Amino acid sequence: MNTWARWLLTATLVSGLFVGCGGSARSRPVLVGSLDTAEGEVLANLYTELLEANGIDAEARPRTGDRATALQALGEGQVQLVPEYSGDALDALAGRAEATPDPAETASALRRLAQARGLSVFDPNRDADAGLAVVVTFETAEDTRIFTVSGLARLPGVSIGVLDGQRRLRGLDAERVVELADAEAALVALHRGSVTAVVVPATSAGLAGTDDVMLVDDATGQPANSIIPIANLPDDSQRRTIYRIFDKLAEELTTADLRELNRRVEIEGESPAAATRDLVEDKGLDG
Numbered sequence: 001m002n003t004w005a006r007w008l009l010t011a012t013l014v015s016g017l018f019v020g021c022g023g024s025a026r027s028r029p030v031l032v033g034s035l036d037t038a039e040g041e042v043l044a045n046l047y048t049e050l051l052e053a054n055g056i057d058a059e060a061r062p063r064t065g066d067r068a069t070a071l072q073a074l075g076e077g078q079v080q081l082v083p084e085y086s087g088d089a090l091d092a093l094a095g096r097a098e099a100t101p102d103p104a105e106t107a108s109a110l111r112r113l114a115q116a117r118g119l120s121v122f123d124p125n126r127d128a129d130a131g132l133a134v135v136v137t138f139e140t141a142e143d144t145r146i147f148t149v150s151g152l153a154r155l156p157g158v159s160i161g162v163l164d165g166q167r168r169l170r171g172l173d174a175e176r177v178v179e180l181a182d183a184e185a186a187l188v189a190l191h192r193g194s195v196t197a198v199v200v201p202a203t204s205a206g207l208a209g210t211d212d213v214m215l216v217d218d219a220t221g222q223p224a225n226s227i228i229p230i231a232n233l234p235d236d237s238q239r240r241t242i243y244r245i246f247d248k249l250a251e252e253l254t255t256a257d258l259r260e261l262n263r264r265v266e267i268e269g270e271s272p273a274a275a276t277r278d279l280v281e282d283k284g285l286d287g
Contacts, residue, residue: 029057030233030242033064033079039130039203042261043083045272046279047229047246053277053286054245056238060273067092074232075117081231086110086124087131087223089230093117099223103129106224114230120239122246124226128253131225132169133202134160137190138211140197150219152197161186161198169199171219187212202255208263227253252283 032048034040044062051058061079064070067088074082087099090110099106103124111121134149146152149172159176162168163186168177178195180186183204190198190212200207202214229246233239257279264275280286 029059030081031059031061031079032081032083033070033073034060034062034083035067035070036063036065038205038266039201039258039262040083042258042265042272042276043227046249046261046276047081047083049273049276049280050245050249050285051242053280055287056242056245062272071230074119074230077232080233081229084228084230085130085225086228087225089228091223097223099225101221101224103224103226107226107228110228110230118232120231120233122229122231122243123250124224124228125250125253126226128203128227128255128258129225130201130203130227130255130258131222132166132199133204133207133214134169134172134197134199134217134220135187135190135207135212135214136197138213141213141215146215147213148216148218152215153219155196158197159195161189161195163200166199169220169222171221172199203258203262205259205262205266208256208259227258248285249283252285 030051032044034044041062044060048058048060064073064079064082070082071092073079086103086106090099090106090113091097093110093113098109103126107121107124114121134152136146136152141147144155146155152158153171153173158174159178160172160174161178161180163183164179164181178189180189180198183200184206186198186200187204187206189195207214231239231242233242261275261279264270265272
């Protein structure tokens with residue numbers, strides 16, 4: 001029996017326990033896990049605060065592990081919800097690159113694979129995508145009049161900073177490619193003039209509140225990577241209620257919102273719970 005089959009069997013057994021135990025099982029809090037990243041911790045707290053603000057008992061269990069560990073914990077019922085990224089999650093479940101630039105198509109393919117494993121996929125956050133952004137300084141954009149990735153690729157002598165181990169973007173060629181430790185190091189190199197452009201996640205904390213320019217991606221065809229919750233919720237009634245709650249967030253959350261949350265937590269040192277609680281209240285998502 002392969003790993004996913006074992007997870008599916010365990011998820012089925014957990015579902016049976018929830019149904020068999022009646023109301024007492026349903027009164028347990030929804031445990032919200034996450035990937036083992038700073039942004040994963042922010043997302044776990046965001047969905048926890050959203051559920052709590054709408055009358056559903058929930059607890060954040062962030063940094064569950066890497067993607068394989070987090071999805072295994074979800075399949076086994078150790079957590080009931082994991083905020084994910086549509087393209088990355090789809091490729092992981094499929095075992096190969098299947099995500100496309102179309103957010104709806106990518107989410108639908110992810111939903112089919114997840115349902116086959118006893119998991120539910122909620123709607124993606126339509127305007128919150130954690131895909132890679134090609135970034136230049138405002139001065140570079142102003143001096144070169146370049147605002148697209150294809151325009152950058154045509155410039156002579158371009159150097160691009162990428163994160164160590166990061167996949168290369170198709171259609172983005174450069175004379176020199178520099179590998180950097182993380183998004184913070186990449187943005188430091190950009191502002192020092194060590195590279196012409198950097199490729200970093202669009203939700204990077206260091207992009208919040210700056211005049212850096214994210215180029216229009218008309219060349220790379222990179223896959224959609226919308227924020228999308230995956231759940232193991234056996235109770236149909238509870239799942240429908242949560243769907244309605246999450247749908248409100250899906251219409252409101254933006255990439256800029258997530259950048260700002262990451263900035264408050266990673267740079268300003270605020271607690272993820274406090275920062276995300278503010279967002280839920282400010283957007284009127286509490287009840």
